[in-house]
Structures are given as C-alpha cells and as structure tokens.
Amino acid sequence: MHLQPDELVDLAEGTRTESSVPHLAACAACRNQLAELKAMMSAAADVAVPEPSPLFWDHFSARVREAVAAEGMPRRSFWSWPRLAMPMAVAAIAGVILAVASHTGPETRPGPPAVGATPAVASIELLSDPQSPDDDTALTLVAELSSDMDLDGAREAGLAGGGSAEHAVTHLDGGELRELRRLLQEELARSGA
Amino acid sequence: MPAADRALADLDERRLVEACLGGQSGAFDLIVERHRRSVYLLCYRFVSNHEDASDLSQEVFLRAYRGLRSFRGQSSLATWLYRIGVNVCLNRVSAKKLQSESIEDRQFVDERAESAPERLMKNERGARVRAAIAQLPRKQRATLVLRMYHEMSHQEIADVLGSSVGAVKANFFHALGNLKKLLGDEVF
Numbered sequence: 610m611h612l613q614p615d616e617l618v619d620l621a622e623g624t625r626t627e628s629s630v631p632h633l634a635a636c637a638a639c640r641n642q643l644a645e646l647k648a649m650m651s652a653a654a655d656v657a658v659p660e661p662s663p664l665f666w667d668h669f670s671a672r673v674r675e676a677v678a679a680e681g682m683p684r685r686s687f688w689s690w691p692r693l694a695m696p697m698a699v700a701a702i703a704g705v706i707l708a709v710a711s712h713t714g715p716e717t718r719p720g721p722p723a724v725g726a727t728p729a730v731a732s733i734e735l736l737s738d739p740q741s742p743d744d745d746t747a748l749t750l751v752a753e754l755s756s757d758m759d760l761d762g763a764r765e766a767g768l769a770g771g772g773s774a775e776h777a778v779t780h781l782d783g784g785e786l787r788e789l790r791r792l793l794q795e796e797l798a799r800s801g802a
Numbered sequence: 803m804p805a806a807d808r809a810l811a812d813l814d815e816r817r818l819v820e821a822c823l824g825g826q827s828g829a830f831d832l833i834v835e836r837h838r839r840s841v842y843l844l845c846y847r848f849v850s851n852h853e854d855a856s857d858l859s860q861e862v863f864l865r866a867y868r869g870l871r872s873f874r875g876q877s878s879l880a881t882w883l884y885r886i887g888v889n890v891c892l893n894r895v896s897a898k899k900l901q902s903e904s905i906e907d908r909q910f911v912d913e914r915a916e917s918a919p920e921r922l923m924k925n926e927r928g929a930r931v932r933a934a935i936a937q938l939p940r941k942q943r944a945t946l947v948l949r950m951y952h953e954m955s956h957q958e959i960a961d962v963l964g965s966s967v968g969a970v971k972a973n974f975f976h977a978l979g980n981l982k983k984l985l986g987d988e989v990f
Contacts, residue, residue: 614971614972614975614976615968615971615972615975617975618971618974618975619971645978645979645982646975646978646979648982649978649979649981649982650950650978652927652931652981652985653931653935653946653950653978653981654950655924655927655928655931656927656928656931656932657924657928658843658846658847658951659846659852659925661842661852661856665856666838666839669834669838669842669856669859669860670831670834670835670838672860673834673838673860673863673864674831674834676860676863676864677830677863677864677867680864680867680868
C-alpha cells in the first residue's frame with residue numbers, strides 16, 4: 610500500500626525520516642511523489658512578495674487611523690454587554706404603559722362598549738385588567754421580542770441611541786408621563802386597536 | 803517620540819490592547835504599525851495584487867478594532883490577526899474573482915534592489931507561482947499560505963481554519979499537487 614498524504618507531507622517537511630519508512634525504499638511511485646512534493650515546496654518557498662514602499666506604509670496607517678476614528682470606541686463583546694438592559698428597559702416601558710392604562714381603567718370600564726366607544730380605551734382596559742390572562746401574554750410577548758434584539762446591530766443602524774431606552778424609563782417626569790399616556794391613547798385610537 | 807508614545811511602546815500586547823480599550827490615542831496605531839507588514843503579506847499571498855491586499859489589510863485591522871474586546875490574550879496578537887485575516891481573505895476570495903497584477907502594475911513596489919537579470923527572472927517565476935496559488939481552492943490556498951509563508955504549525959492552521967490536523971495535511975498535499983499541475987515544469 611502506498612504512502613498516505615499525511616505521511617508524505619511529514620516526510621517532505623522532514624518531521625519523519627525516510628529511513629523510518631521502509632516502503633519508500635521499495636516503491637518508486639512514492640519516491641517520485643515525495644520528490645515532487647519537495648520540489649513544489651522549494652518552488653513555492655522561493656516566491657517573495659513585492660515589498661511595498663515606505664510611503665505606502667505611511668498612507669496605510671493613515672487610512673486605518675481614519676477608518677478607526679470613524680468607528681468610535683471598540684464595541685463591548687457579546688458577553689460583556691449587559692444584554693438584559695434592553696429587555697428590562699422595554700419591560701419597564703410596558704410597565705409604564707400598564708400603569709397608565711390601569712390608572713384610566715375604572716373610568717372607562719362600564720360594561721360592554723357602546724356604539725362609537727373609543728377602541729383605544731377598550732384596548733387599554735384589556736391590558737390593565739388584573740384578571741385578564743392577556744397581561745402575562747403581553748409581557749411575555751414584549752420579553753420575547755426584546756430578548757431577540759441585536760443591540761449592537763440596532764445601535765449601528767441608528768435604531769437606538771446609547772442608553773435611550775433606559776433614559777426614557779427613568780427620566781420621565783409627571784408631565785411627560787401624562788403626555789406619553791395621551792400619545793399612546795391617540796396612537797391606539799388611530800390604529801383601531 | 804512623545805513620552806506617552808514611548809510609554810505605549812514599552813507595553814506588552816495585552817496591556818497595549820487594554821490601553822486601546824481605555825481610549826489611549828496611539829495604542830491602536832502602535833498595533834497597526836507592529837503588524838501591518840505581516841498582515842499585508844498574508845493578504846497579498848491570498849490575492850496576488852497590491853490593491854486588493856491593501857484593502858484587505860485595512861479591513862483586517864478595522865475588524866480587529868471592532869472586536870478588540872474579544873481578544874483575551876490566549877493566542878498572540880499576531881495569530882489573532884492572522885485568524886481575522888484568513889477569514890477576511892477567504893470571504894473576499896469567494897465573493898470576488900481577483901486579478902493577479904502584472905509587474906507593470908506594481909507601482910508602489912520598491913524594486914530598487916531588483917535590477918539584475920536573475921532578479922527579473924526570479925520575479926517572473928514568482929509571479930507565475932503566485933498566480934497559480936491564487937487559483938487553488940480556498941482551503942488549499944489558505945493552508946499553503948499559512949504553512950509555507952507564515953510558518954504556522956499544522957495544529958495552528960487547523961485552529962484557524964476550523965479543521966483537523968489530518969485535513970490540514972491533506973489540504974497541503976493536494977495544494978502542492980495542484981500547484982504542480984498548474985505550473986507544469988515551467989518554474990523548475
């Protein structure tokens with residue numbers, strides 16, 4: 610049986626001695642193959658890469674510096690990123706929505722909606738109903754959606770500024786909360802939810 | 803050289819990376835300066851032309867910068883950069899048919915010491931071998947380049963390419979065999 614590729618490579622690279630392979634002495638085909646391997650390695654080794662000029666290196670470093678400057682600071686790695694921050698922030702926003710909705714709930718829950726009743730209110734009621742299983746469903750949905758978010762990708766795409774979600778949750782004053790509530794109601798009414 | 807740059811120059815690789823992550827200007831410049839030549843040579847071996855090698859080298863450093871926080875110092879910075887370089891080159895090679903340059907195209911190449919006829923013949927021979935290497939299948943090319951020109955062990959190549967030592971040796975064997983077929987007897 611002829612020598613295998615890995616054996617021939619070991620012989621050509623000198624990590625195995627030819628004397629340790631008795632087959633070689635008896636097989637002209639393997640000897641020829643080994644000779645060809647050595648010749649090709651020698652031919653390939655003799656090929657130098659044209660050396661760029663010193664001027665090129667200056668230009669190259671400048672180009673890299675510009676490209677890096679456009680990047681900003683190196684990003685956090687996957688594991689060092691507080692990956693729960695965004696889902697928690699989204700969940701907190703959902704909490705704010707629920708709180709706003711539950712605040713309005715009792716005023717807008719008198720029995721079945723009359724003709725022309727605002728759909729937005731009905732929707733908010735549904736979310737705010739402590740008896741409704743949809744509470745958990747909505748939160749679960751928010752958590753699932755947010756847990757799949759590619760945070761770095763979103764930031765790169767300009768979809769989220771640094772800390773914007775956290776900021777939205779933690780820095781709303783009373784007036785802003787009222788405005789948020791009004792906007793949510795408007796939006797829900799417009800979408801017919 | 804300013805005192806801050808001198809202080810950076812004394813840092814080992816890991817601390818240089820930390821300095822870079824800490825926002826010290828000049829730290830990444832130093833990394834680029836130390837490794838740009840080897841990265842460029844790696845890229846050139848893959849694409850056989852200056853323009854693409856230059857673009858790919860820049861891409862390697864940009865990716866390295868983006869992923870700098872993932873460098874743990876378990877391998878050398880050079881090996882880590884090679885790994886990025888091989889991935890960048892293999893992706894580019896598969897996405898684009900690259901052209902080997904003619905000698906006339908190498909306008910950036912310093913050939914002041916290459917005027918002797920032997921040197922010209924050697925250049926011609928080298929150009930043919932590089933063109934042949936550029937025609938090898940991706941993994942064979944990567945294996946040949948890393949083994950022949952960057953003195954990486956079979957195990958290191960296996961790590962970079964995500965394969966086994968046996969597969970690396972087989973790829974190397976077939977790369978040399980294909981090189982022989984592509985070149986015939988013209989380089990001997």
